[in-house]
Amino acid sequence: MITSLYTGLLGLLFFLISIETIKARRSQKISLGAGSNNEIQHLVAAHSNFSSYAGFFLVAFALVEYSRQFPMWLLHVFGVVFFLGRVLHFLSMRTSKMDFGKRTAGMLMTLFPLIFISLMNVWIYVISLK
Numbered sequence: 001m002i003t004s005l006y007t008g009l010l011g012l013l014f015f016l017i018s019i020e021t022i023k024a025r026r027s028q029k030i031s032l033g034a035g036s037n038n039e040i041q042h043l044v045a046a047h048s049n050f051s052s053y054a055g056f057f058l059v060a061f062a063l064v065e066y067s068r069q070f071p072m073w074l075l076h077v078f079g080v081v082f083f084l085g086r087v088l089h090f091l092s093m094r095t096s097k098m099d100f101g102k103r104t105a106g107m108l109m110t111l112f113p114l115i116f117i118s119l120m121n122v123w124i125y126v127i128s129l130k
Contacts, residue, residue: 085109
């Protein structure tokens with residue numbers, strides 16, 4: 001299953017983001033929240049943002065894959081773009097000096113696959129009514 005590949009890749013990225021967040025919290029001795037530390041605020045925001053998007057994307061992605069209504073290469077395109085978008089978003093936020101260019105690219109590369117996968121799910125539903 002293609003979904004397994006992207007679940008694995010996104011899971012590894014989520015693990016990396018988690019480790020970065022934990023290390024920053026330990027070094028700054030902040031166990032909850034971010035205090036006034038910009039680095040931790042950015043890491044916590046990246047961690048939260050990732051968990052908000054990845055789970056929904058993977059469920060929608062799996063439904064499209066399961067339907068077998070679209071070519072597998074197209075799913076790989078959306079999976080790769082989404083994954084790279086999440087990488088760029090994380091890289092843009094891992095320091096206290098945010099890179100807005102990377103962040104914008106990362107969010108666009110997250111949102112476009114998400115909207116297309118969502119529209120594909122609507123299409124699957126519509127054709128199932130016939």
